Amino acid sequence: MQEASLLELEGVSVSFDGFKAINNLSFQIGSAELRAIIGPNGAGKTTMMDIITGKTKPDNGSVLYGTPAKSLLRLSESQIARIGIGRKFQRPTVFENQSVFDNFLMALKKSRSPLDVLFYRLENTDLERVKVLAEEVGLHEQLERTSGELSHGQKQWLEIGMLLAQDPKVLLVDEPAAGMTPQERMHTTNILKKAAQTRAVVVVEHDMEFVRRLECRVTVLHEGSVLAEGSIDHVTNDESVIDVYLGR
Amino acid sequence: MKTAFKNSFIYKNPSVLIFLSALAILTIGMTILSEGFGVGLVSTSFIKILGKTLCFCLIAIAMDLVWGYCGILSLGHFAFFGLGGYMVGMWLMFARTKDIVINSMVNAPLPPTPNEIRDAVGSQIFGVVGGSEIPMIWMFADSLLIQLLLVILVPGLLAFVFGYLAFRSRVTGVYLSILTQAMTLALSLYLFQNDSGLRGNNGLSGLQNIPGLTEVSQDIISVWFLWASAIALGLGYIIANWLISGKFGSVVRAIRDDETRVRYLGYTVEIYKLLVFVITAIIAAIAGALYYPQAGIINPAEIAPIASIYLAVWVAIGGRGRIYGAVIGAASVTLISSWFTGGQIPNISLGFYTIKWIDWWLVILGFGFVAITLYAPSGLGGLFDRLVRKQVNEESK
Numbered sequence: 001m002q003e004a005s006l007l008e009l010e011g012v013s014v015s016f017d018g019f020k021a022i023n024n025l026s027f028q029i030g031s032a033e034l035r036a037i038i039g040p041n042g043a044g045k046t047t048m049m050d051i052i053t054g055k056t057k058p059d060n061g062s063v064l065y066g067t068p069a070k071s072l073l074r075l076s077e078s079q080i081a082r083i084g085i086g087r088k089f090q091r092p093t094v095f096e097n098q099s100v101f102d103n104f105l106m107a108l109k110k111s112r113s114p115l116d117v118l119f120y121r122l123e124n125t126d127l128e129r130v131k132v133l134a135e136e137v138g139l140h141e142q143l144e145r146t147s148g149e150l151s152h153g154q155k156q157w158l159e160i161g162m163l164l165a166q167d168p169k170v171l172l173v174d175e176p177a178a179g180m181t182p183q184e185r186m187h188t189t190n191i192l193k194k195a196a197q198t199r200a201v202v203v204v205e206h207d208m209e210f211v212r213r214l215e216c217r218v219t220v221l222h223e224g225s226v227l228a229e230g231s232i233d234h235v236t237n238d239e240s241v242i243d244v245y246l247g248r
Numbered sequence: 249m250k251t252a253f254k255n256s257f258i259y260k261n262p263s264v265l266i267f268l269s270a271l272a273i274l275t276i277g278m279t280i281l282s283e284g285f286g287v288g289l290v291s292t293s294f295i296k297i298l299g300k301t302l303c304f305c306l307i308a309i310a311m312d313l314v315w316g317y318c319g320i321l322s323l324g325h326f327a328f329f330g331l332g333g334y335m336v337g338m339w340l341m342f343a344r345t346k347d348i349v350i351n352s353m354v355n356a357p358l359p360p361t362p363n364e365i366r367d368a369v370g371s372q373i374f375g376v377v378g379g380s381e382i383p384m385i386w387m388f389a390d391s392l393l394i395q396l397l398l399v400i401l402v403p404g405l406l407a408f409v410f411g412y413l414a415f416r417s418r419v420t421g422v423y424l425s426i427l428t429q430a431m432t433l434a435l436s437l438y439l440f441q442n443d444s445g446l447r448g449n450n451g452l453s454g455l456q457n458i459p460g461l462t463e464v465s466q467d468i469i470s471v472w473f474l475w476a477s478a479i480a481l482g483l484g485y486i487i488a489n490w491l492i493s494g495k496f497g498s499v500v501r502a503i504r505d506d507e508t509r510v511r512y513l514g515y516t517v518e519i520y521k522l523l524v525f526v527i528t529a530i531i532a533a534i535a536g537a538l539y540y541p542q543a544g545i546i547n548p549a550e551i552a553p554i555a556s557i558y559l560a561v562w563v564a565i566g567g568r569g570r571i572y573g574a575v576i577g578a579a580s581v582t583l584i585s586s587w588f589t590g591g592q593i594p595n596i597s598l599g600f601y602t603i604k605w606i607d608w609w610l611v612i613l614g615f616g617f618v619a620i621t622l623y624a625p626s627g628l629g630g631l632f633d634r635l636v637r638k639q640v641n642e643e644s645k
Contacts, residue, residue, distance in 0.1 A: 053512065081514035093509045095502045102498045112514050114523050118496040166514065 004067060006031040006200050007085075007170050012051060012061030013224075021047040022058065023224035031169065034196035036211045036232075037204045039221035040244065045204045046090075048221070049172050053087050054080045065170070082112060086168035090175045092155035096148030100139055100158060103147050104130045107162035130165070137161035137191055153184040160191055170200045177210045189213050208236075261489045263572050268482055274298075275478040284467035295470040296542050301582045302477035303539035304562070306484045308578035309571055310528035310535070311559050316568030317492050318524045319504030321421075323556045324428030325532045327435050328403035330551035332533030333540035334439075335399040337452035340541060342389035343459035345372045376450050383445030399537040400530050406431075407529030408522065415518040415525075420507070429553045439548035451547025455540050473542050480538055481575075484531055488571045491527070500524060561613075565620050567627025576628045585609060 005028035014022045022044045029035050039045055050056035052063060054077040063072045065085065072080055081087075094103050108126060111117070134140040137157040142150060147158055156176060163171055176192065177185045192214065195201050205211050211218060211232060218235050220227045228238045235241050258265055278298060281290040307329050314320050349368040353360040360368075371380035388394040414427055442448035458469060491497060502510045503517055511517050540546045558581075566577020587593070588609035596603040624631055 076516070077508075077511040078514050078516045081512050087512050089509070093506055095498075095505055095509075097501060097505060098498060105495060106498050106502060107513055112516065114496070114520055117499055117515075118491070118494070120495040162513070 034216035043221040044224040084169035086163040107165040299474040306535035308574040310531040312574035314528040324432040326555035327432035328529040328532040329536035332536030336537040339395035377442040403533035411525040456544035567629030573629025
């Protein structure tokens with residue numbers, strides 16, 4: 001049970017203009033684990049992701065990643081992305097003017113140095129890899145299309161696919177099922193579950209039904225710290241959770 | 249074999265072949281019609297206007313790369329253009345003055361010492377600003393090779409330092425535009441000073457006279473420069489298309505559309521922006537180095553903030569985000585501008601008021617800009633796109 005964690009936040013706090021967005025938060029996740037994070041608006045879910053990905057620097061506390069554990073606090077967003085932490089935003093952000101294929105290609109795990117990118121030539125292995133990824137997220141027939149033409153759900157999958165293309169060890173996914181039809185949700189659940197077999201996946205979600213279907217440990221955030229943690233049944237029966245979140 | 253062709257640069261960028269052919273036809277055609285090499289139907293001054301226009305097209309390509317593709321609205325690229333001109337101008341002026349001084353001393357009873365020549369050159373060049381000392385920055389002015397290197401190095405270094413500081417601090421959008429305006433204004437004000445070492449508001453002049461080629465007439469030299477400008481523009485066009493057509497272009501356009509997202513893909517956005525900024529500054533500098541020997545004179549007013557704003561107007565009119573759009577925009581606006589302001593069309597007297605085209609041209613340009621923004625948001629290049637697409641659609645029917 002107590003395997004070494006891949007990502008560990010310890011006593012992290014951050015405040016914006018006196019408002020404590022994150023308050024002494026501690027959180028761990030193992031290397032092949034699916035975890036859902038729920039919590040009311042303003043609980044600090046997005047801020048927590050901002051801290052992990054280097055967008056926001058915490059006032060105190062530590063963020064350690066990998067073995068041997070390395071602090072993420074001194075790294076830039078792009079460095080953190082390069083060492084294996086990928087993030088999907090709430091609003092699907094794909095590059096709408098470019099083809100689905102080009103979107104995948106940009107995300108594909110490859111050297112990010114400008115010169116390597118400038119002299120990059122498409123190799124067959126990369127082509128195959130993009131096809132496999134597109135198949136995985138159900139976009140293999142859309143590769144030639146401009147990604148702006150995709151439906152909302154397809155854009156979400158493209159973004160998840162791009163995350164997988166980066167081959168990260170930790171995936172942070174913000175509200176992947178927002179605005180999806182029930183069928184699309186099913187598909188998204190399957191993609192995430194499959195991804196979690198080989199890496200850590202953290203899903204922030206409001207939708208309890210969706211979280212239930214993920215069948216994973218759930219962390220409840222409230223006012224910037226962890227309120228409860230455990231199975232979905234455990235947290236939904238927790239008195240304090242019912243008070244602040246479910247029993248509104 | 250077929251797929252090899254499909255992956256080739258020309259296949260992916262069909263405009264390159266069309267553009268290079270058009271440029272070649274224009275250059276060869278003008279040479280045949282020129283006074284220097286051909287039948288003399290086209291005046292030397294028009295050849296110079298064309299050559300200068302090609303230089304403007306080249307800097308417009310740079311502007312389109314940095315703004316249209318990378319999303320950095322630089323309003324300071326004319327600073328690099330001007331610096332390129334100054335760097336080559338220093339050699340032109342120094343070497344020519346030196347030739348003149350040596351010639352005038354030929355009949356002196358004693359041959360002049362190097363120091364005497366230096367003093368004479370110094371007082372010839374810097375007499376207008378009340379000095380005769382040759383400033384430090386002219387130490388390489390005698391060497392064409394070094395000054396040509398400086399055409400690339402000086403603007404490149406300025407762009408690097410400026411870009412490094414601005415991009416590292418994540419200055420973007422309108423704030424960055426204002427900073428670039430400040431940069432070109434500061435440079436212009438500095439050069440206006442008499443002790444800047446570059447002759448203050450007099451600038452550098454007589455640049456159309458090429459040292460060592462005093463016997464060659466301007467009719468001939470103008471055609472040479474037309475060719476040089478055309479070759480530079482052609483190369484610039486190819487390089488620009490190469491930069492934007494591959495994965496690098498993909499990343500650069502992605503930075504334009506959503507910088508933050510690109511960061512989370514693991515790309516160090518700042519380095520990419522800096523690279524594009526420096527490359528385009530160097531292209532601008534090369535354009536300037538070819539422009540000023542044709543214009544004959546450079547002074548600090550050339551790099552006033554308004555010049556760089558015009559540059560953005562050309563690219564907007566031509567349609568940003570397409571390289572040929574930038575060329576179409578720069579060429580059409582500068583050619584129409586020189587037509588209106590060159591005195592070819594007579595002023596119209598209404599009795600109570602005379603329409604002077606030199607004044608009214610700016611009004612026309614302003615209305616044109618508004619009209620294009622309203623009715624053809626993707627610019628003249630966009631209209632061109634629509635025509636091509638229509639044809640393709642009709643063919644496929």
